Amino acid sequence: MIRSLWWAAKTGGESPFDTAHLKVYYPAEPDGDRLTGVFRPAGGPYPVVLFLSGINVGQDAYRWLATEIATAGFVCVTFDRVGELFGGEYGLTPGVDLDAARPGSYGSRPTCPAIPAVLSALAEIDLLKGAVDLERVALGGHSAGGSLVLQSARYFPEVKAVFAYGAHTMVATMLGWPAGTVVPAQVDCPVLLSVGTRDGVIMGSSDRYGQEEHPADPVTRTFDEALPDRDGSNLLAVIEGANHFGIADPVDPTAARAFLDLPASTEPQPALTQLITTFLRTHLCGDGHARSELDGLPGLRRR
Secondary structure (H helix, E strand, O other): OEEEEEEEEEOOOOOOOOEEEEEEEEEEOOOOOOOOOOOOEOOOOEEEEEEEOOOOOOHHHHHHHHHHHHHOOOEEEEEEOEEEOOOOOEEEOOOOOHHHHOOOOOOOOOOOOHHHHHHHHHOOOHHHOOOEEEEEEEEEEEOHHHHHHHHHHHHOOOEEEEEEEOOOOEOOHHHOOOOOOEOOOOOOOOEEEEEEEEOHHHHHOHHHHOHHHOOOOHHHHHHHHHOOOOOOOOEEEEEEEEEHHHHOOOOOOOOOOHHHOOOOOOOOHHHHHHHHHHHHHHHHHOOHHHHHHHHHOOOEEEO
16 A cells, blocks of 8 residues: 655745655555554665655645655655746746856756755654665656756665656756757666657757757767766667657646647556666666566666
């Protein structure tokens, strides 16, 4: 049985834009308190997976994935945080330190200051005492959230794996980067990148990166140029017919940029479930069966 609980973490910034509201999914005992609805964790300690949402995408859009990850034997955390985006606009965001993403500063610190705050908050939850292993952590993300984990992971030695869907490390010219620049990922562990062939949001954002003269897919360029060789443990999955919001369910048509997306011709969730949970079991749990399964999955590029 998978249950969830709510928590909060201070993530910095000026009030009221200084708080993340967490949803924590965990394997639970089959019987809970009839009056409170509280179910205690079943066993543990479980490795932790922290997932960062795309801009203006609510965390409930990833509930299906968080539930699948928890079912595979992890504690999975998502969060909503309203904060400043760009140019004085506000919205749902994992939070980005724009100065840390500029030339001259990039590579000196994480671009997402919320990561350590959210991980630290897990240790405060009495119900989960003994059920979370904060020395075995994976960071995941969608879209901008995936880019932030790629730019931040190595600053946290407890992070043993990173996965991202529809995300890359090509950087915006508005931050001062030359057109088409792909910056090195700040990752010292295995990485799983995945993207759909019908990703209209990445295609529709090409002017942000001055990409007109750099037509290659930014996700593939990130895999080829931003990641180091790791004897095949870095993986790229290109999912035929999937679009940018294939990882979100439901897609909210009133927010974010789903209007840029292309119609999907496939449902990527079953493939993503197998790919992500097998990757996590391999690198967070040292599961030999999972490693064999991962090695046998077809269609993956490896570095």
